[in-house]
Structure formats: C-alpha cells, structure tokens
Amino acid sequence: MTEYKLLIGGKLVAGAMEMEVVNPATEELLAHAPRGSAEQLDAAVAAAKAAFPAWAALTIEARRALILTLADRIEADADAFARLLTQEQGKPLPEAQAEIAYSAAFIRHLASYDLPVKVIEDNDNRLVRQLRKPLGVVGAIIPWNFPVLIIAFKLPLALLAGNTVVIKPSPTTPLTALKLGEIMADLLPAGVVNVVSDLNDLGARLSAHPDVAKITFTGSTATGAKVMASAAGTIKRLTLELGGNDAAIVLPGADPAKVAPGLFSGAFMNAGQVCLAIKRAYVHASIYDEVCERLAALADAAVVDDGMKQGTTIGPLQNRAQYEKVKDFIASAREDGRIIAGGTTEDRPGYFLRPTIVADVSNGDRIVDEEQFGPILPVIRFDDVDAVIRAANDSPLGLGGSVWGEDREENIRVAEQMESGTVWVNKHLDFGPNMPFGGAKQSGLGVEFAEEGLAEFTQIRVINEAR
Ligand code: NAD
Numbered sequence: 001m002t003e004y005k006l007l008i009g010g011k012l013v014a015g016a017m018e019m020e021v022v023n024p025a026t027e028e029l030l031a032h033a034p035r036g037s038a039e040q041l042d043a044a045v046a047a048a049k050a051a052f053p054a055w056a057a058l059t060i061e062a063r064r065a066l067i068l069t070l071a072d073r074i075e076a077d078a079d080a081f082a083r084l085l086t087q088e089q090g091k092p093l094p095e096a097q098a099e100i101a102y103s104a105a106f107i108r109h110l111a112s113y114d115l116p117v118k119v120i121e122d123n124d125n126r127l128v129r130q131l132r133k134p135l136g137v138v139g140a141i142i143p144w145n146f147p148v149l150i151i152a153f154k155l156p157l158a159l160l161a162g163n164t165v166v167i168k169p170s171p172t173t174p175l176t177a178l179k180l181g182e183i184m185a186d187l188l189p190a191g192v193v194n195v196v197s198d199l200n201d202l203g204a205r206l207s208a209h210p211d212v213a214k215i216t217f218t219g220s221t222a223t224g225a226k227v228m229a230s231a232a233g234t235i236k237r238l239t240l241e242l243g244g245n246d247a248a249i250v251l252p253g254a255d256p257a258k259v260a261p262g263l264f265s266g267a268f269m270n271a272g273q274v275c276l277a278i279k280r281a282y283v284h285a286s287i288y289d290e291v292c293e294r295l296a297a298l299a300d301a302a303v304v305d306d307g308m309k310q311g312t313t314i315g316p317l318q319n320r321a322q323y324e325k326v327k328d329f330i331a332s333a334r335e336d337g338r339i340i341a342g343g344t345t346e347d348r349p350g351y352f353l354r355p356t357i358v359a360d361v362s363n364g365d366r367i368v369d370e371e372q373f374g375p376i377l378p379v380i381r382f383d384d385v386d387a388v389i390r391a392a393n394d395s396p397l398g399l400g401g402s403v404w405g406e407d408r409e410e411n412i413r414v415a416e417q418m419e420s421g422t423v424w425v426n427k428h429l430d431f432g433p434n435m436p437f438g439g440a441k442q443s444g445l446g447v448e449f450a451e452e453g454l455a456e457f458t459q460i461r462v463i464n465e466a467r
Helices: 038-057 060-076 078-089 093-110 149-160 175-185 203-208 221-232 256-272 285-301 320-336 385-393 408-415 450-455
Strands: 006-008 011-013 017-023 028-035 118-122 126-134 137-141 164-168 193-195 214-218 237-241 246-250 278-284 338-341 356-359 376-382 401-404 458-466
Touching: 006 038, 006 175, 011 175, 017 078, 028 078, 028 175, 038 126, 038 137, 038 164, 038 193, 038 203, 060 078, 060 093, 060 149, 060 175, 078 093, 078 175, 093 149, 137 149, 137 203, 149 164, 149 214, 149 450, 164 175, 164 203, 175 193, 203 214, 203 221, 214 221, 221 237, 246 256, 246 385, 256 278, 256 285, 256 376, 256 401, 278 285, 278 385, 285 338, 285 356, 285 376, 320 338, 320 356, 320 376, 376 385, 385 408, 401 408
Parallel strands: 137 164, 137 214, 164 193, 214 237, 246 278, 246 401, 278 376, 356 376
Antiparallel strands: 006 011, 006 193, 017 028, 118 126, 126 458, 338 356
C-alpha cells in the first residue's frame, strides 16, 4: 500500500494518527491516510506564516512561474492521479481524467492574471493609487466531490496574490490532495503550501486560528455557517462556495429530444454530487410526459458500476453517510411522488444507487426543497411561466440555474429573473476560470475565478500622496 504523508513546512511527515480511506465502489480499505493533530495543524499554520514574507516579496512573475510548474507536474502524472481519484472518490475514470485535465488547465489560466496598480486620481492636488497586497496565511477547506479540481480553483489565485496556504482536504478523499502535497514538497519553497488531512476535526480550528487571515471554503451551507462563526472572532476574510439546489426551467416549445439528454447529464454527472448539478427540473405541462419518459429511458440505460470498469457511466456515492442520506431522500420521494426510474440499490458491496427520476412532485416536497446531492432528479409540472420563476426562486439557495427553450427572447427574460450566481440557457454546468463563479443567497459569499476571484485574496491599500 502506498504511504501518504502530510506536508508541513516543506517536509513530508507522518500524521500524529492514522485513518482509513475506503474505496466507495468496493467498501474495501484503499489506504491508511495520515490524520493530523491540532499541534500539526498549528505547525502548518506557523510554517505558512514564516514563509509568507519571502513569498510575498517575490515578483508576481516568479510566483507565476512556480505555479505553472505545478500544472506541468500534474499533467506529467495525470494517469496516476486519475486512477487514485476514481479509487478514492468513485467517479468513472473518464470523469476523473477530465478532472485532472481541468485542474491543470484551471491552474494555468488562473496563474495568468496580474495585479496592476490602479491610479484613482492624479492631479495638482494629489496622487491616489490603489495597491493590492496579499493577506497572509490562507486556509483552504475542500469537500469530497472534486478533491483535486477544487484545490485547483483556490490554490493558484491564493499563491499568485502572494499568500501562503494550508490545505485541509475532506476526510473521505484526502489521498489525491496528499499526492499533490508530495509534488509540491520539492517544487515550492518550504511552508508556502502545507497539506494537513483530518477526521472532520481540524476545519474549525483552522477557521478560528488567529494566524490565518482568510478561509476559502467549499462545502455545505451548514458547515459554511459554522466557518463564518469560527472566523468571526478574528474578522477573517471569507470566500464560501456552498450548497446549491439548481432549478432547470423547460419552457413550452422546447424540444424534449434535445432537452432530455442535457437535463440528464446536468443532473447525474459525478452521481449527482455536484454543487451546480440540476436538482429540480420544472417542465411545462405541454411536454411534461415526453420529457419524463425520455429522462427515465436515459436513467434505465445508465451503467452503474465501479468507476474503474470501462463503460461505467455512473459510479457509487462517495461515502456511506451520503449514500444513507440519498436513500432517505428516495424513501420520502416514494411517498410524495412517483418514481419512474431507479429508486433501487445494487445487490453488491459499494455505495451504488440507480439514477432515479421522480415525477409528480412539487415545491413543499422534501425532494424538491432540499439539496439531495446524489443521483436523483425530481421533475415538476408547471403551467404558468411567471409562477414557475417564483417557484424556482423560492429557495434559500441560489448557486446556478438554467432555462431551456427555443424562443431566445423568452429564454433571456426568464434567465434574468433567476436568483442565482450563474444562469445557463439551453445548457447546464458549463463554467470556466475566466468567469466569476459564486452563489446568491445561502449558496455562498464572494466569488472564485477571474480577476474578481483574485481580488478576494488581496487587501486593498490606498496610497494617497499630497502634491
Ligand atoms: P461538508 O460541509 O461536510 O465538508 C466540507 C469540508 O469542511 C470538509 O473538508 C470538512 O472536513 C470540513 N469541515 C467539517 N466541519 C467543519 C467545521 N466545523 N469548520 C470548518 N470546516 C469543517 O461538505 P461535503 O459534504 O464535503 O460537500 C458537499 C457539499 O458541498 C454540498 O452541499 C455541495 O453543494 C457543496 N459544494 C459546493 C460547491 C460550490 O462551489 N458551491 C462545490 C462542491 C460542493
């Protein structure tokens, strides 16, 4: 079995404790991972603090060059990364390969930004310039659905701005993050990036730590609220990417043959464990039955199996807790609506669930109101477009959303009223490092990616000179 180590102050070290990482497709032990102690987390923060002045003093070009070598190293080892990712996370190997390729691409793009000085006023009276300075130590807290990509969302911008970083992966998917740590150990100056895995017990300490200037967090809304509370004592900067309950609205006149595959892939990628997945589909009554039939056929045709097997289209749920949670959603969906595909487990080890389509449900049913985060899609019938916009917006969450139809003007009219950070038209789940990404309402705080995302890793310093 491969040995995994924490990265603290440039050294690969054993954890104070150990924890087991299970392959969700087999429920067999995949590896022992190091479990960091509170002291090890503190040592990682101290190392990041000590490394900060020298890292911040480098030119942005020098930092950029080092960040780009990380992308090269990930690509050089892409095959091993993808296999490990499938084994620890469960997603089909082609999805894991895509996650690794996107990670390198995101790192490259995000490393390309600059932090120019902005001249606000330059006249006989005064010269006012706005500088963007790094914050210090950044804590990056990562969920289990995209364990590599979400690091690639956060790390390049944090480093480019001149911050140093402590990464805390999710307890059920720490291995790829620790493998990244191994690469970074001989790539970056000691302490610039540290990786400490835990058993769900160090996130609060990192969020409250007096020497951490900012937390960039991706995870559930409930945990995001806890991060906010722990961060309050030191007025930490926060970027929170939280839960979503994305609605797709299929307008009258949409073509079911075109729409159904788009809805299906938007809902079931990564077994539905995507913050931006379609979690509610509102379909106009005129095409409701046909869209439901097509979705059910696609669900029946899905190949649910170990992600390492060729041909698998949907892997297992990532962990037992999530598997039990989604089974519970299926049970309540069975009471509130009509299951027209799936709804069953597989008679084998592993956290497998057939993709499940639930018809005849509405707002007020648990399966519609709550984020399921699994391979289950409720389909809601509607008659009136303005009423359905209100229904879609009647949620405390607002991450993404989509509108599907043939009438461009009507698509745009509806899209502009959806209360979410991103709205797609005739697609879902298309994003890139050049587009600010963030949630409305309880789906988050702040944005990631692009210049706006970079700005969140900086402190504005205004220099105001008398003339
Ligand atoms: P989670 O909130 O359970 O865990 C996320 C991370 O927080 C883990 O690393 C965990 O160890 C850590 N953590 C646990 N308790 C903590 C505490 N008190 N303080 C600080 N950190 C703590 O989320 P999850 O189950 O890993 O991920 C699923 C959720 O993440 C879903 O709600 C999904 O929508 C959301 N998500 C959002 C985005 C986005 O970009 N908006 C992306 C992916 C996932």
